[in-house]
Amino acid sequence: MDTSVLIVDDQTMVRQSFHAVLAAQPDLVVVGEAGTGADAVTACARLRPDVVLMDVRMPVMDGVEATARILAAADAGDVRVLMLTTFDADEYVYGALRAGASGFLLKDAPLEDLVTAVRVVAAGNSLFAPTVTRRLIAEFASRRxxxxxxxxxxxxxxxxxxxxxxxxxxxxxxxxxxxxxxxxxxxxxxxxxxxxxxxxxxxxxxxxxxxxxxxxxxxx
The missing domain is CATH 1.10.10.10 (Winged helix-like DNA-binding domain superfamily/Winged helix DNA-binding domain)
Known part of the structure; x- marks a missing residue:
């Protein structure tokens, strides 16, 4: 069964790039795109994707808040959120973990890693980019x-x-x-x-x- 994906990023070129790569896979289907966290929440409720590829930093509503709202929805089902971040020390990471994100991937990771990450998260497993490790979680946890x-x-x-x-x-x-x-x-x-x-x-x-x-x- 194909995995449906919603791509959320405020940069059109980034969305188009990810769309092209994911849509080229025989087991992945891109069902939509969104440019803000608020649009992501609305699109997720309408499209019910298996995986949401979510940028962390966006206008109107950031990826952390959008993730929390998506996963808290009564009809969230088994949707999984894969967060995209630019820096491995991004202060949003710990908040995204608490919100229920299933994994992280750095935006500059090879595109084949993106495909693998979507599949891993869709299978119900957690995924962390190599540089977003337990050390990072511990760093943020130590502040609380x-x-x-x-x-x-x-x-x-x-x-x-x-x-x-x-x-x-x-x-x-x-x-x-x-x-x-x-x-x-x-x-x-x-x-x-x-x-x-x-x-x-x-x-x-x-x-x-x-x-x-x-x-x-x-x-x-």
């Missing part, structure tokens, strides 16, 4: 004191706490399995349970939750 929401943290078993810490380190299911000496399917089940108990959409938000609850300490 942990919420110390013990009720939320107490939902997790000791094993799930370990899994969450490994997720926050950026480990894959296979790497988590190796670290805990369990089979990969069991690691996958643990990760799914962690996401469900924390009421987060994906690994990206789980990382944010880990820092905010104090389960992971920035810089450790």
């Amino acid at each position: 004191p942990p919420s110390v929401d013990t009720r939320r943290a107490d939902r997790l078993t000791p094993q799930e706490h370990k899994v969450l810490r490994l997720v926050a380190r950026g480990l894959s299911n296979r790497e988590i399995a190796d670290a805990l000496v369990i089979v990969e399917q069991t690691a996958k089940t643990h990760v799914s349970r962690v996401l469900a108990k924390l009421d987060v959409r994906d690994r990206a938000q789980a990382v944010v939750a880990a820092y905010e609850m104090g389960v992971v300490v920035p810089g450790e």
Whole structure:
């Protein structure tokens, strides 16, 4: 089944470039474009894309606010947002994570990386550009004191706490399995349970939750 994509960027040439690359893929369909965050919210409600390729900085409404509104909508469904940013130290990144973005990609990344990123996010996985790493999340998390929401943290078993810490380190299911000496399917089940108990959409938000609850300490 084809993946539908909505492209959101305030620069027409950027939208056209991304449109051409994505539309050329046999499994991707570009269903629309938007030039502002406000237009993105309206277009998303009308077109119901699988993936929204969202620029971070735009006039009228930035990408973070647009992402939050799109994902908070009652009819949001399984839409995923892939954020585009110009700098790996962009101050919008942490806010986008909290809003529910599933991944980040630098605008100057190779176009083939863009195609791969859309597919990865569409499959329900989180994606971070190589330079937008756990270090960046930790940097922004350190500016906000942990919420110390013990009720939320107490939902997790000791094993799930370990899994969450490994997720926050950026480990894959296979790497988590190796670290805990369990089979990969069991690691996958643990990760799914962690996401469900924390009421987060994906690994990206789980990382944010880990820092905010104090389960992971920035810089450790």
